Amino acid sequence: MxxxxxxxxxxxxxxxxxxxxxxxxxxxxxxxxxxxxxxxxxxxxxxxxxxxxxxxxxxxxxxxxxxxxxxxxxxxxxxxxxxxxxxxxxxxxxxxxxxxxxxxxxxxxxxxxxxxxxxxxxxxxxxxxxxxxxxxxxxxxxxxxxxxxxxxxxxxxxxxxxxxxxxxxxxxxxxxxxGSMQATKSEPICAQRSEVEMKADFGGFNVTAPAPMGVSKASTVTVHLPRALKRAETKTSKVHCTFFKNISLFQEDYKKFRVLDDVVDITVENEIIADLSEPIRITFYHDFISKMHPRKCVSWDTRKDPLMVSWSDHGCKTNQEELTYTECLCNHLTYFSVLVQLEPRPVRHLLALTTITSLGCAVSFISCVALIIYLCRKSRRSKEQSTPIHLGLAVSLALLNLLFFFTGVLANAGGENVCTWVGAGLHYALLSSFTWMGIEVFHTFWLVYRVFSPSPKPYIWILAGFVVPAVPVIILASVGGIYGIREVVPSNDVSNPYLMCWMTNTYKALLAHYFTNMPIVVILVLSGIVMLFVVYREIKTREEWRKNSVAFLSLWGLSCLFGTTWGLGFLDFGPLSDFFLFTSCILNSFQGFLLMLRFFMLDWMRKQAGGSAVGSSSTGSTRQHMLKANEKS
Incomplete structure (x- = not known):
């Protein structure tokens, strides 16, 4: 009770x-x-x-x-x-x-x-x-x-x-x-409406949103209704333009974007308008927005589920972006606004980096082809165990540089369908290159610490270097939505992104990147640094290394051979981020050229030393040195 x-x-x-x-x-x-x-x-x-x-x-x-x-x-x-x-x-x-x-x-x-x-x-x-x-x-x-x-x-x-x-x-x-009523909501929510009658001679009309009380006149919306909006079969029809401001419904819970305060709804009485031959032009005037913050014209998409909708750029084009206004071209009728990126992550010096990468990929591809020819000829004269491994790395790097050189051209010319295949191929070439670098590390370890034990057969290396990397790529391709066109936004012109074929900018693709690329890079860089130190410690006391000042090229080649240069990508932060960004770009794009230079230089040094000094491979000379040390003991 x-x-x-x-x-x-x-x-x-x-x-x-x-x-x-x-x-x-x-x-x-x-x-x-x-x-x-x-x-x-x-x-x-x-x-x-x-x-x-x-x-x-x-x-x-x-x-x-x-x-x-x-x-x-x-x-x-x-x-x-x-x-x-x-x-x-x-x-x-x-x-x-x-x-x-x-x-x-x-x-x-x-x-x-x-x-x-x-x-x-x-x-x-x-x-x-x-x-x-x-x-x-x-x-x-x-x-x-x-x-x-x-x-x-x-x-x-x-x-x-x-x-x-x-x-x-x-x-x-x-x-x-x-303000005569005690407000519990801070924003003005009264919508402003304008009505335009389209008669038989309708030739277009401009509608400007009336500025609500207390709102700056500079912050408004202008709509140009094209002539194509009037259908010939109707004698007279009315267009309704409703202007909203600060409506919480339209403010989706975005973490990286925000919607402009202004939203406009355009409708024609008793008609559904889509695929206009001449688009509606909507100009949103707003407060100062830096070009560092990309903008995108969007419409309130109700096609999938009218009860659960979101902003979409379907049917809208961002025609012009200025500091205080954004112009949109849209071919249908619904609610319209502008999506602004809050925390831009554009790439600094994108043009310079793209130029360096293109030049480096071209030079590296030619260098890898020359290195493949050199190693094939060498394999006929010598049965050295390291040659098939070097050859596998050269082939994977040649494929990687070739695809990366044409990725921008294919993205613009071929579109999404072509980029799906090219992106998958590029991912495979990258994983294959990383795998061959890991094989180089493992094989060097085997020769240094297992001197008298026979190394695995060449077909095992081929299986690991070319077949294993294809497994995750096939799985990701079957999932779908992973590979396609990727937009890279430059810091100096965020409205003009660079297109390339790679993993798309989606949550699934991000997970795929972190579970396939990042672990192998971390393992490769750490193991490569360790092995680089071990090899240097074993050969630094040799007579020919103290006499010949060119030997440092072999260390540069070893760093590329073991994949340690990819570790510079983790240093892209702080005041020296630009330095590490350019250094990483130069070393990785010219990786094939540095490897070719190292092999040719070692061969030249071997000939200068009478054929018994340095050897032509990174691991062959180390093995000879270890055998001599064991014979003396």
Whole structure:
């Protein structure tokens, strides 16, 4: 009995608060939340909304959450919508009603559903919603019902009713603007609407959004309606341009982007307009936005699911970007705005880096071809175990440099389909090159520490270097959405990205990069540094190394052979980031040339020393030195 009295007192307390505020801003909009206690089967949302202002009811049973009533000015909806939410025995939800926008939204199970889309001011707004009598208690229904932060009851009821009162929308909006009502929302939410009548002789028209009170006139929107918008079969039709400002519905929870405060909705009475031959031109005037922050014209995409939508650049083109305005060209009608990147990560000195990379890849490819010919001839004269490994590395590097040299051209000429194959091939060549560098490290370790043990057969190296890297690439390609066109944004012109064939800029591709490329690079660089130190320690005391000043080229070649130069990419931070960026770019793009130079220089040094000194391979001379040391011992 005491619990029932306490519960009734809570209801009375909330009603007193609602009644005492009268028609204040506190009552203008509805914000009702609760916990839907339901079964674990399939769940549905039933929506039955009609025009008028009698009120609205929210009810629930074991399988269905229902929203019924007359509360809207323009919106009518009669739907039974499946809810793919958690199969737990309860779900929290919030129902929000904004009369000035005729906007009704529902948040449930982590999803934001728009039941009535925002529109401009109409004659009558349904507001002053007061809590009516609750439905009876039940096992399934709505528990913990509350209006904003005020609990109505903690018990489970089958439904709640809210009674509305009509009021002139213009009067309500004027009260909102002049501050005569205690605002609980900081942004002005009254939409501005302009109507254009398209007659038979319609030749285009410009519409400018009226500036709301308290908003700078410089921050506005201009819409050019083209002649193509008027269809020949209709004698007269009307275009409605509704201008919104600071509407939370359109502000998606982006971490790296934000939507401009201005949003414009363009519609034609009783018509669906798409694929216009002449696009609509929309100019958004805004505060200063640096060119370091990329911008993109977007539309509110309702094609996939009208209840769950998001911003999309489909059908819109960013035509012009200036510091204080952005111009968009769009070929359809819906809501439009501009998406601004908050934290740009453009590439510094992209033109210089691209030039260096292209030149380095061309030189490295020619060098690798020359090295392949040299090693093939050498393999006929000598059965040295290291030659097939060097040859495998040269072949993989030649393929990598060839594909990387043409990746930009193929991305622009071939498009997404070609880039899918080229990106997969480039990834395979990169993994194959890393694998052969790892084989070089392992083989050198074998020769240094397993002097009298035979090394594995050449076919094992070929299997590991050329077949194993294909496995993750085939798996990723079968998953789909990993390989394609990748945009690289330059810091000096973010609106003109460089296109290349590689992994796409998606979450799946990012995971693939971190699970395939990053681990092998870390392992390769660390093991390569260790082996570079071991080899240098073994050969630094040799007579020919102390006499010949050219020997340092072999160390440079060893660093490329063991993949240690790729470790410079991890140093791209701090005040020396540009230095390491360019150093890494030069060494890795000219890697094939440095390897060829090293092998040819070692061969020249061997001939100068009479054929017995240095040897022509990184590991052959070390093996000879170790054998001599063992013979002396």
């Amino acid at each position: 005491e619990y029932r009295i306490t519960d009734n007192l809570k209801v009375v307390f909330v009603l007193i608060i609602l009644m005492s505020t009268g028609s204040s801003q506190y009552d203008r909009y509805l914000d009702f939340c609760g916990t839907w206690r339901h079964g674990k089967g399939h769940l549905n949302l039933s929506v039955n909304l009609s025009r008028g202002c009698d009120g609205i009811s929210v009810s629930a049973n074991e399988t269905t959450l229902s929203i019924d009533g007359k509360i809207t000015s323009q919106c009518m909806r009669f739907d039974l919508i499946p809810l793919n939410i958690s199969r737990k025995d309860s779900s929290k939800f919030c129902l929000n009603w904004e009369p000035l926008l005729d906007l009704l939204t529902l948040q449930i199970g982590g999803k934001n559903l728009t039941l009535c889309w925002p529109s401009s001011l109409h004659g009558s707004c349904c507001t002053d919603l007061s809590h009516g009598p609750n439905e009876p208690e039940a096992k399934y229904g709505i528990a913990n019902g509350k209006i904003r932060t005020d609990f109505i009851t903690e018990k489970t009821h089958t439904g709640y009713k809210f009674i509305g009162q009509p009021i002139n929308c213009t009067l309500l909006c004027d009260q909102e603007r002049d």
